[in-house]
Amino acid sequence: MSRQPPRSVQTTLALVLRLWRWMSPRHRRRISQLLLLALIVSATEVLTIGSVVPVLVMLVDPASLSQWGKVIAWAPALAAMEPGRVLQAGVLTLAMAALATGILRVCLVSRLQHAAQAVGHDLALACLDHALHLPFASHTERHSSSIISILSYKITMVASQVVVPCILISTSSVIAIAIVGFLLAVSAPIACGLSLAFGLIYAGIAVLSRRRLLEAGQRIASSHGRALQAAQESLGAIRDVLLSGQQRSHVQAYGQFEARFRTAQAEANTLAQSRRYVVETIGMLLAIGLAYGLAQAAVPSGMIIPILGVFVIATQRLLPVLHQIYVGWATLNGALPALRDVLDAVAVVPAMAPRPGRLEFQESFGLYDASYCHPGRRQPVIDGQTLEIRKGERLGLVGPSGAGKSTLLDLLSGLLVPQSGQRRVDGRVLEAGDLPLWQRKIAYVPQSIFLASSSIRHNIAFGIEPEDIDDERVRRSAELACLHEAISRLPQGYETLCGEGGLRLSGGQRQRLGIARALYQSKEVLMLDEPTSALDSEAEAALVGVLQQLPAGQTVIVVSHRDSTLAFCDRVLHVESGRIVEAADAG
Structure with a gap:
């Protein structure tokens, strides 16, 4: 019997798949193009990290270049070049790759944000369109603040805290796999050890914090709607409020739900962002451990600094990517209640279209x-x-x-x-x-x-x-x-x-x-x-x-x-x- 994913993961994936199925082909094409752009970014990331090897070798011990068989295999021309030319070629390649990576990342972020907000725009139109097509009896059974909350807040939340994280998780995963693949080619044992360590750290943090993120997300969704309702009712009855002098009681009623909303939002933001510092601290300790291990192992002295430099730079490039994946997952789980409300709002079948022809009224x-x-x-x-x-x-x-x-x-x-x-x-x-x-x-x-x-x-x-x-x-x-x-x-x-x-x-x-x-x-x-x-x-x-x-x-x-x-x-x-x-x- 195959092992099934945890129920919480199934719920998250089911909701994300509902959103994906709702999207138009245009939105799907834009997201697919972002994955292609992420592949290009991952190639420039690998080139940036790979260019570090000849540069460090030439700076530390030019004669040890011959010991880097994989580097010579990837770039045979280096073997016939003078050390100075190798250093120049390495520095130029490193600079160009780093510049290209930065430009492409900015382009990726820009396209990502525009794609997410385009989805949010269509969600808002669909939500209002479906709400306006609901039978009149449906409007009498619920407060208008529920729809207004979805239009004014929850759809924005879905665009920025569901669509953006989903795309970030996908694109960052492509980049992370490329970096890890390169490190495996450099030194499989070290790469496997680091990947396993970081994977366990992030997985543990995700499991421990998911329930709290879901609870915070539920409080955010419900408290925002209740606060909006309280504000609407107090402003709608402004004559009564002014004449009765009950401003304080209305502010207090609004403040109760507003306080719950802000507290829950602070908890969700803290859970999503504070883990970065834990992981960076552990990453620093692993780098120190790697340096010590290389010094104690039978590794030629001319290779220790290049190996350490490659892994440190790769880790420095990898950690933000892993952090994006984790923050995306944490943010996504915190926004699931809002996503469910939005999908329910746009899933309502509109009123039946008029039959063709005319309806005569003569008698x-x-x-x-x-x-x-x-x-x-x-x-x-x-x-x-x-x-x-x-x-x-x-x-x-x-x-x-x-x-x-x-x-x-x-x-x-x-x-x-x-x-x-x-x-x-x-x-x-x-x-x-x-x-x-x-x-x-x-x-x-x-x-x-x-x-x-x-x-x-x-x-x-x-x-x-x-x-x-x-x-x-x-x-x-x-x-x-x-x-x-x-x-x-x-x-x-x-x-x-x-x-x-x-x-x-x-x-x-x-x-x-x-x-x-x-x-x-x-x-x-x-x-x-x-x-x-x-x-x-x-x-x-x-x-x-x-x-x-x-x-x-x-x-x-x-x-x-x-x-x-x-x-x-x-x-x-x-x-x-x-x-x-x-x-x-x-x-």
Whole structure:
């Protein structure tokens, strides 16, 4: 039976292979080219170390060159050259090889960093793309800080602490093998002894520190997300914080997770970096032992200094490479929790692409015997209800808070999927592939209006490229939403910045801006959830007048607690405890 690698190693390799399989062919080609570049670097490293032999021989005992049979075999021309010419050739070769190695290493580092950040860039795009394609119910079940933490921190962590270390481990291993191979050719017993010693040292350190690195990585990943969530919540409730004077308690709540994050980060950095000094100390002791051993052995005196010089210089070149391999492995293990979170975030299957063709809406749409229960609850919020809405109808929904009115809108719009029953358009059952086509026909005004930290113009034409915005349409939408007059009084007009979350606007202005955004879209179905809750009676009357003047073929569904808002509706449905318990004509 073959011996299996430790489970921890299997976990690391499995996650790295998941990342490799995710990468595009372009990324794989770039990494393969880095390995080729590492082969060239390893050749110049070997040439640098090999050039030391003739130089030291000529400086110590030129006559002993003939005792270096392998050097003569590698460079036969040296045997016929004058000692001075041999020294010149050795020094020139050593200088050129060292210069080439330095230039190639800088090139390798530059290409490595660009390749890693390119992977990080594509990971970030894929993560956001998949998050935006997640079903609406998935967003209601988790805090947005988890995605923001992945985008703002964990992907950067994967690029710098997973991709970079993996490439470094691969390229450094190529260089290390080349150096060790050269040392084996010079003196197999000494090379084997040094390789075994350094291998055992690094292996022991890696085994002893891996668990602590994993634990530190888990604390880093979780604490960063919790700290980000605490900061978001305190800034999001800035009015309450300022009025209640609770700044200290919010800072303390944030500080708890921030302190855990910084402590764990310090532990991980210490474990990854402090081992270098241990290994360098042991390496110095081994060099001293090698010098003593050569002096005691029956080695010609003219060969002791060259042999010692070659191994010392080779060790000096090898130790940083071995340290890179170890630090890469340690850093990689510390970043595994973040890597797992990122891979899980990009592994989500996006929503089904729209079916080719068009979805016609000519007669009616609605829910048929539909039920929906929020995750973690037993009582359905919508319980076996049927609701058919005619094209061009003005429908009002009223009822107490929590009765299921907003959930009805989410089910009708396709944001939520009924757990039983059907959605139909013109008698056709809406399948998963039909939903994107149906949702393109809907403009939705939620209770809480999201406003980007940009201009009023951009917020009305939200999601439209700046050069594609129809300014006349923006102005007309603002007029219909009773907002144009207020905007005109602002010094910068439609270019006025709204501030984060619309902090520079009043509640009524934010709500009217959300209505203007929906009107700008000119969709076949307009859904409004409590559109007048922040409006005064005059603004409400104006908005109701606008809704009455909408094209006859445009379907309007309004949720409101105000009877006056629903006065224009053809029907008003009363919803209570997940059931449509009463229907009446508005007029």
